[in-house]
Amino acid sequence: MDSHFDPQAIERPLYAEWEARGWFAPADAAAPYCIAIPPPNVTGRLHSGHGFQQTLMDALIRYHRMSGRGALWQMGTDHAAIATQMLVERQLATEGKRPEDIGRDAFVARVWEWYERHGGEISEQLRRMGSSVDWGRDRFTMDEGFQAAVREVFVRLFDDGLIYKKKRLVNWDPVLGTAVSDLEVESEEEDGHLWHIRYPLLDGARTAAGADFVVVATTRPETLLGDTGVAVHPDDERYQHLIGAQARLPLVGRTLPIVADAHVDPEFGTGCLKITPAHDFNDYEVGQRHGLAVLNVFHADATINDDAPEAYRGLDRFAARKAVVADLEELGLLESVEPHRHAIPRGDRSNAVLEPWLTDQWWVDIAPLAAPAIAAVEDGRIRFVPKQFENVYFAWMRDVRDWCISRQQWSGHRIPAWYDPEGRAHVGRDEAEARRRAGLDPEVPLTQDPDVLDTWFSSALWTFATLGWPERTPDLARFHPTDVLVTGYDIIFFWVARMIMMTLRFMDEVPFRTVYIHGLVRDADGVKMSKTRGNGLDPLDIVDGIGLPELVAKRVADLPQRQMAEHIEATTRRDYPDGISAYGADALRFTYCALASPGRDVNFDLSRVEGYRNFCNKLWNATKFVLMNLGETGPSDAPARLGLPDRWIRSRARQMLEAVTRAVDTYRFDLYANAVYEFAWHEYCDWYLELTKPVLWDEGTNPAGARGARRTLLEVLDILLRAAHPIMPYITETLWREQAAAAGGAGESVMLAPFPQPGDLDDDPEADAAIEWLKAVVVGVRTMRSELGVPPRTTVPLLLQGGGEVDRLRLDATETLLRRLAGVETIDWLEAGTDAPPASVHVVGDLTVLVPLKGLIDVEQERARLSKEVDKSGRDLNRVRGKLANEKFVTRAPEQIVAAERGKEADLAGKLAALRAQLERLEAL
């Protein structure tokens, strides 16, 4: 074996082998366990969030596969309709073309080309992370089966009256030229203005203050062109006499009725509200209540249409705003302008300011779907981990509004509706069915609805459509409901909620029993990773490494804003002066697991990866140590005897496995990783390997003991590697095969080996206590040596004082080990009544451990150290005595707590006495 762990050398060949041998497919005749992957965009690239999420899923899948389940990790990708539309449009733009220049069919062909050209990238990246997805069952949300599923769902929902077409206000993206759903609106506070505009009153009406106009306030003066009313609060004394009066709309001249509506807040602005039903959601409601006209003044691209005065026609909305304001000012109708901070709705894809716009769209009537979906979580058929996300889910679901599912784009699932010459819509699984259902003659021409469906409509069918629905496939019967969904809180509404609704509707069962919600990956400073900030880390750059020039080039490529490039380059050069090393997939995966604390975002820090890469190296070298110490014959059937260290490490391994299984059961990937790390490094390596050395190197006097140590070294290493495999598959596979070969055991792969169980090993309290005693003495001696400046290779004499029978027995059992680990030359007991020589002292329970100074030591320094120890012990003792002096404590606290405190008191008193005695001795020198 090489002296260093080199992930580059082992990872790719292993993955290729696993895949080629079909080991990712679920075992037959085993209890099923299934996770459906949240489908990455087919043309996307792997980012940190993916890496994180897939690591957690792969850990679960590998764990359950090893635990004997028929584990299926269902693979698939998403067609990402809007994202792809934008990419292909951008590609066309470089050729100087617009989509309409080439037509729908050619455009759709381009989209498919795009899928085919880029579709493989994400799969390769998943492989590089070690993800054990079942490639044989790979699906795509636009594949034939999915198209059938989508049409089936659409038709059935339509037939049940849960899909309908209706003209109403929607969130309109004027840049993309499509409606979007409520969820795709991102509102951010931005600095704007509040314009106060005078609307002249008609027929001699006056305000209470005597003015012949009312003043309305608006943040969007251009919408004035579509005003059809003015509203005041019904109880507003200032305006009550104007209710029913009329005002004249400036610039347009239209007559506006003044209506009373409780929606108006008398405290805001002047208490007068202009009503633009076609361009504001609240105004629309007000308009409906009062029968106001709905006058649309925008084209689809938010330029002013022909229903506005000629002067503004064709102007972009922002140009129109300027013109309107200027004209109002000219006319003396602009009373004032004040700065005003308010929320601006923007499209999550285009970042364009959205407009409420009146259009015909397809909708899902959501309430009948939401009710059973709420119930499924309420009654525990689905549970969220962490639990608090159930409240997030409930809050949204209980107030959810109808879902706008049609998009005015070309990329995506086309809506299965056809129009006859009279414009009536006929829904069907295909045109023939639509015609048949409508009883239309073959010669009646039909045209299909031009719109496509919201991408999330097909995603909502993910768990069951991937398994074959609407066919009743064996996979569907076996693996649905899936066991757990692993996803981020950012798509609970987009995806999780909709999957639950659709699955309950069409499968009559839940899509998954558990929803594990993980945090989002941020950079080391807690800032969200994003392309524009240039602070993102590509997981594969951490796995395979990347040079600084390449990293800089990658981060500044395709930046929306050129001026950011300079800044990003500077920070990149500062943060990664040498680029990024190839840490390997195992180290990265271990990091993701270790950082996966529930309900928290992950602040991703490369230094953690480095630490866990070092951990990989530690495992590597530990295995090397074990293999090189197997001796000539390796393990044999000759009698073996387990020594205390062997019994201890087995007992500790059992406790590690208890922690691990508990952690996996509760989705505590962080505790899982920590338990493995702690055991492997600080127990197996730091102590156990060291404890075996005296035994192995003194084989002649104790061959059975050496055999016991060898056997234990191998067995515990085997357990450790199996326990760690779900987190770090590559290195564990490599080392496990070495180990298995040396042990002469069977088994081709650690990923097919059984996951170790606590019951495989025995608890051994006696060995635990003995080795803990030994460790305490060794650490005590080491501390004294270090503080006294004794060179590592110099052995020291050791004196033991006090202590009981147990201490003597333990010394007898571990003396050889103690000598080696503490660098001790001689060990002598001081008889009772004998004065101790001047010495450095350390107390372990009743036992006092002394390293005589013999004049070659800095007495002053030791005195200072002892004083500190005396002070600390004195403080501890005082605290314990204070507690015990408290009558309430003694009478009310549980007996065992009180007894423990009394024990502590005795220990501390003894320790203090021993320390003081030694301190006095030193001071007498």
Next chain:
RNA sequence: GGGUGUUUAGCUCAGUUGGGAGAGCGACGGCCCUACAAGCCGUAGGUCGCAGGUUCAAGCCCUGCAACACCCACCA
């Protein structure tokens, strides 16, 4: 406006039923000792956000406050 989360060592974070504050990284000192310098040994560092309360006992339970982050709703 409503809601959720966070606040523990210089940094990033654990702390599972309330019973003597932990890890990793970083810092400091000493070591190339026959698995590992990607290592070994040791040391320092915290009034657990603030103020109350419950309790014999609070990092943990309750109340209030503050700061930060996020979600939902949007008074134009």
